[in-house]
Amino acid sequence: MVESNKPIIIDQIASYSRNREAIPSFTGYLFQFELALLHILEDGSIDDAFDNERIENKGSFFIEKIEDYLKYYCIDNIKHLKLAQIKYHSGYAGAAEYEEAVLWLYYNFLLFNKHNTNSDEKIHFTVFHHDKSPDNKSPINIFSEGLNKNAVKSTDKQDKVYKKILDEENGLNSTNLRKEFIKVLSFKKTKDRVEIIEKIQNLLVRNYSSYRSEYSEKEFMYGAALSFLMDKGIKGDWITQSKLDNYFINTRVNVNKEYYLFKIFTLLEEIIELILKGIKTPIIPVFRSVSELTQNEIYIYETILHKIEKFLISKLRIEKNRRTLLNTIISNSFKVDYHCNSNDEFELFLGNKDSLQAYIMKLAKIMFFHHKENKGIIILNKWIKITSEIWLFTYPDEKRINGAILGRTSIDGMSTLGDLIQRFVNYENKPGIWYMKIGEEDNHIRASQTFYYQHDITQINTEPTPCYPDDIFHIQCLNCLGINKYTKTELVQNVFTNGCVRGDS
Numbered sequence: 001m002v003e004s005n006k007p008i009i010i011d012q013i014a015s016y017s018r019n020r021e022a023i024p025s026f027t028g029y030l031f032q033f034e035l036a037l038l039h040i041l042e043d044g045s046i047d048d049a050f051d052n053e054r055i056e057n058k059g060s061f062f063i064e065k066i067e068d069y070l071k072y073y074c075i076d077n078i079k080h081l082k083l084a085q086i087k088y089h090s091g092y093a094g095a096a097e098y099e100e101a102v103l104w105l106y107y108n109f110l111l112f113n114k115h116n117t118n119s120d121e122k123i124h125f126t127v128f129h130h131d132k133s134p135d136n137k138s139p140i141n142i143f144s145e146g147l148n149k150n151a152v153k154s155t156d157k158q159d160k161v162y163k164k165i166l167d168e169e170n171g172l173n174s175t176n177l178r179k180e181f182i183k184v185l186s187f188k189k190t191k192d193r194v195e196i197i198e199k200i201q202n203l204l205v206r207n208y209s210s211y212r213s214e215y216s217e218k219e220f221m222y223g224a225a226l227s228f229l230m231d232k233g234i235k236g237d238w239i240t241q242s243k244l245d246n247y248f249i250n251t252r253v254n255v256n257k258e259y260y261l262f263k264i265f266t267l268l269e270e271i272i273e274l275i276l277k278g279i280k281t282p283i284i285p286v287f288r289s290v291s292e293l294t295q296n297e298i299y300i301y302e303t304i305l306h307k308i309e310k311f312l313i314s315k316l317r318i319e320k321n322r323r324t325l326l327n328t329i330i331s332n333s334f335k336v337d338y339h340c341n342s343n344d345e346f347e348l349f350l351g352n353k354d355s356l357q358a359y360i361m362k363l364a365k366i367m368f369f370h371h372k373e374n375k376g377i378i379i380l381n382k383w384i385k386i387t388s389e390i391w392l393f394t395y396p397d398e399k400r401i402n403g404a405i406l407g408r409t410s411i412d413g414m415s416t417l418g419d420l421i422q423r424f425v426n427y428e429n430k431p432g433i434w435y436m437k438i439g440e441e442d443n444h445i446r447a448s449q450t451f452y453y454q455h456d457i458t459q460i461n462t463e464p465t466p467c468y469p470d471d472i473f474h475i476q477c478l479n480c481l482g483i484n485k486y487t488k489t490e491l492v493q494n495v496f497t498n499g500c501v502r503g504d505s
Helices: 008-016 026-041 095-115 139-151 159-168 174-183 193-209 217-235 241-251 258-278 295-316 319-329 342-353 355-373 413-424 492-496
Strands: 060-063 069-075 078-088 121-130 186-187 384-387 389-394 403-405 431-436 472-478
Touching: 026 069, 026 078, 026 193, 026 258, 060 217, 060 355, 060 472, 069 413, 078 095, 095 121, 095 139, 095 159, 095 174, 095 186, 139 174, 139 186, 139 389, 159 217, 174 186, 193 217, 217 241, 217 258, 217 342, 258 295, 258 342, 258 355, 258 431, 295 355, 319 342, 319 355, 319 389, 342 355, 355 403, 355 492, 389 403
Parallel strands: 078 121, 121 186, 403 431, 431 472
Antiparallel strands: 060 069, 069 078, 384 389
């Protein structure tokens, strides 16, 4: 398709659909591009997303134009517009989760009817979705519920799109319009995201591996293709199979650095979701006594975790901060000469997912305690100081300075001391307090004990263990924190007190 020949109605509808204030998750945002990429690769084939198998007249795709993507092609002088809404839920999602999306599709249907002066233009809407709920999503029921729920609300509580719909329907036969819309609306359930990614990778390697040796690397091809789509989407360019072919065959292919950053943020979202799932439906061994959380306590944790997520995303956009977070949470030795904005960096985060989760859970429990005890506003920028080497942590009640919340340690906590000491010893701001979960084998460790980064062999025995003052540190075992005992806070204050309630050993 010559881009100048695209139907004028596309831009007319798009001008009304701006500023929808839809902010998808990073996972959802990536999935939009992933599914659009798969549909481009399969366009016209037997697997065509809209069941339009054809050899000629391949489609032109516009990412985030009117909807998540728009597909246009022409057959026998009939112009076909296919609008796609893409929704991804890792868990269960009922019909209510899709009501607003369908109302937006109906609004665009009304705009199409308003501006369409040619009978040679046809439109169809599809909601491509993934969730764990049953497949039987009923378009008519979802559409009707979305309208009916808004109809009984006061004007100030109605969805923005519902008000737009009423404006467009004014003076028209809304009953007939709604019936016509249902005829051109469909729901399609997609495969899981993992399966989608695997299918994309296999198609890319099959299509292009004969051109260059590096094109046989699935992860590279997947990243390069998504980078291409993201770039075209930002620029507002049409995308076709032939443009994708030209990209891989005739240009210098690379992976946008934003792609790997998005993958890290997607991993972070998965961790937050996993923690929330554990809080809402805890799997608790029979020998562990944990009280059930109230709905208000769950809400508090949700608020806290989203605050942590927002804070981490804002900080991790900076390369240096990603390096120093890994320095803080990884308890064993690891490769430090990796490049930022690379698959190596993402693999480090992925390989230490448990440590990042442990870091977030410790911080969340401290914040829950702070909130429960009415100790004031939580300002993470004051609690956490990011240096060029490490993320330091100082709780407002803590009299000692330069603490560090560490990630997950091995079952034998003492076995990690060597690696961490070797890493921290040359830091300008060494952590003086290690907030580190201790295993059962290390129950002899007490916060009152003094540990040393290095001994000064030039000093004569003036002290039993001569050491530079800033080379001393203490370990808070975090037994009093009770990370998995979400509502138990009676002993948390002990974590920020010098000494140990269990006494010396």
